[in-house]
Amino acid sequence: MIDDNRTEKILAILLLNSIKGSPTGEKAHQLSLAGFTNIEIADLLETTTGHVAQSLYERKKKGKAKKKKG
Numbered sequence: 001m002i003d004d005n006r007t008e009k010i011l012a013i014l015l016l017n018s019i020k021g022s023p024t025g026e027k028a029h030q031l032s033l034a035g036f037t038n039i040e041i042a043d044l045l046e047t048t049t050g051h052v053a054q055s056l057y058e059r060k061k062k063g064k065a066k067k068k069k070g
Contacts (some may be wrong), residue, residue: 008036008040011034012031012034012036012040012044015030015031015034016031016044024045024047024051024055025055025056025058025059027041027045028041028045028052028055028056028059029055029056029059031044031045032056038052038053038056
């Protein structure tokens with residue numbers, strides 16, 4: 001049986017490969033949807049937690065603006 005930590009690492013690798021070439025914000029969003037924390041996302045993307053938090057906030061803000069227009 002594979003332990004949870006290893007499963008998470010495999011999931012991260014597969015997910016990052018599937019979104020290779022995407023902007024960091026999109027990668028952060030996808031990893032967040034997969035259940036990774038901002039700290040884990042920052043480690044995977046080799047960036048800061050502040051950058052991850054800001055990217056996720058901006059994406060959420062844009063999503064709300066689109067819903068208001070639509």
